[in-house]
Amino acid sequence: MDWTRGHTIGHGSTATVSVATAVQSGDVFAVKSVELSQSEFLRREQKILSSIVSPFIVRYKGCDITRKHSKVMYNLFLEYMPDGSLRNAIHAHGGGRLGESLIRVFTCQILQGLDYLHLNGLVHCDIKSSNILVGESGAKIADFGCAKRVEQPGPIAGTPMFMAPEVARGEEQGLASDIWALGCTIIEMASGGAPWRNVSDPVSIIYRVGYSGHLPEFPCCLSEQARDFLDKCLRRDPKERWTASQLLAHPFLVGEFNKQVQESNSSSTSPTSILDQTFWNSLDEPESLESLVSVPSSTSESSAGERIRGLSLLSGPPDWDCDDQNWISAREDSSEEGDTVLDDIEYKDYKVSW
Numbered sequence: 001m002d003w004t005r006g007h008t009i010g011h012g013s014t015a016t017v018s019v020a021t022a023v024q025s026g027d028v029f030a031v032k033s034v035e036l037s038q039s040e041f042l043r044r045e046q047k048i049l050s051s052i053v054s055p056f057i058v059r060y061k062g063c064d065i066t067r068k069h070s071k072v073m074y075n076l077f078l079e080y081m082p083d084g085s086l087r088n089a090i091h092a093h094g095g096g097r098l099g100e101s102l103i104r105v106f107t108c109q110i111l112q113g114l115d116y117l118h119l120n121g122l123v124h125c126d127i128k129s130s131n132i133l134v135g136e137s138g139a140k141i142a143d144f145g146c147a148k149r150v151e152q153p154g155p156i157a158g159t160p161m162f163m164a165p166e167v168a169r170g171e172e173q174g175l176a177s178d179i180w181a182l183g184c185t186i187i188e189m190a191s192g193g194a195p196w197r198n199v200s201d202p203v204s205i206i207y208r209v210g211y212s213g214h215l216p217e218f219p220c221c222l223s224e225q226a227r228d229f230l231d232k233c234l235r236r237d238p239k240e241r242w243t244a245s246q247l248l249a250h251p252f253l254v255g256e257f258n259k260q261v262q263e264s265n266s267s268s269t270s271p272t273s274i275l276d277q278t279f280w281n282s283l284d285e286p287e288s289l290e291s292l293v294s295v296p297s298s299t300s301e302s303s304a305g306e307r308i309r310g311l312s313l314l315s316g317p318p319d320w321d322c323d324d325q326n327w328i329s330a331r332e333d334s335s336e337e338g339d340t341v342l343d344d345i346e347y348k349d350y351k352v353s354w
C-alpha cells in the first residue's frame with residue numbers, strides 16, 4: 001500500500017505516532033513508527049493485533065518497513081482515533097474528571113474489550129487511560145506492546161502505578177492483573193488523578209502496591225454501586241477479583257451492557273455500532289456539552305452515543321492545518337524527505353515469531 005505520512009500526533013514510549021493517508025483510497029489512518037533496530041515492542045504489537053478483531057480494540061490495518069533518510073523504519077498501521085487518548089479526554093474535560101454516566105459507558109466498552117482478549121487467552125498487561133483511545137464509537141483498547149499469551153512466561157511488563165500487587169511483587173501477571181489495572185483506570189476517570197496519591201517514583205510505588213497491604217483510595221464522588229464495582233476490581237488477592245465476564249453482569253454495568261449490545265444488534269433504524277455516523281447525524285445537538293458529560297447517572301436518560309459525543313466535542317476537533325508542510329510522500333524518488341517502502345523480501349526477513 002502506498003501511503004503518505006502526515007503530522008505527528010505524539011510520541012509514545014515505543015514509537016512516534018503520525019496521521020497517514022492511503023494514496024489510492026484516501027483513507028486516513030494512524031501510523032506508529034520506530035527504527036527497525038528498536039522495533040521489538042511494535043512487532044510484538046503487530047503480531048497480536050493482526051490476530052484479533054473486536055469493536056472494542058483499535059483495529060489493525062497492516063505494517064511495512066520504509067527507509068527515511070538513512071534510517072530503516074518499522075511502521076504499524078492502525079485505525080485512526082480522532083479524539084486521542086482517554087487520558088487526554090479526562091484532562092480536556094473541565095475539572096479533569098468525568099461524570100459517572102460517562103465512566104459507566106467507557107468502563108463497559110473497555111471491559112468488553114478485555115473480556116474478548118481474556119476469552120482469547122491474552123493479557124494486555126498495560127491497561128491505563130493513556131492506552132485507551134477515544135473515537136466516534138467510544139473507547140477502544142490500544143497499545144499492545146506489553147501484551148502476552150496468558151500461559152506465556154515472561155518478564156513483568158507495564159506501568160508501576162497500574163500494576164496489581166502480584167505483578168509489583170514479580171509473582172505473576174495474568175488476566176486478573178488487567179482487572180486491577182481497569183480499577184485504577186476508573187479511579188483516573190473519576191478523580192482526574194493517579195490511582196496512588198503521594199507517591200511518584202517507581203520504586204516507592206512498587207513497594208506501596210506490592211507490600212503495603214493498602215488499596216488505592218476510592219473517589220468519594222462515586223455512587224455506592226460504582227464503589228462496589230471498584231471493590232470487585234481492586235481485591236489484593238487476584239483470586240478474589242471478579243473476571244471480565246462477571247463484571248459485565250455487575251449492577252453498575254449490566255444496564256449499560258445490555259443497552260450497548262441491543263444497540264449494536266438492532267435494525268437499520270438504529271446504528272450498527274452504537275455510535276454509527278448516521279446515528280450521530282440523527283441526534284439533536286445537545287443544549288449544553290457540559291451537562292452531557294457530567295450528568296449524574298440517576299438522572300441521565302441520554303444514550304451512550306450522546307454522552308461520548310459530548311466529550312468528543314469538548315476536546316475539540318484535530319487541527320488538520322497546522323502541520324501541512326510536513327506531509328511527505330512514502331514513495332518519492334528522492335529519499336531526502338520521505339519514507340521509501342522497502343520490498344517484501346527485505347520485510348519478511350525482519351518478521352519475528354512470537
Ligand code: 3AM
Nearest residue numbers: 010011012017030078079080081084085
Ligand atoms: O501524546 P498524546 O496522548 O496526545 O493518544 C496517543 C498519544 O497521544 C496517540 O499517539 C500519541 C502517542 O501514543 N495515538 C496512538 N495511537 C493512535 C491512533 N490509532 C493515536 N491517535 C489516534 N489514533
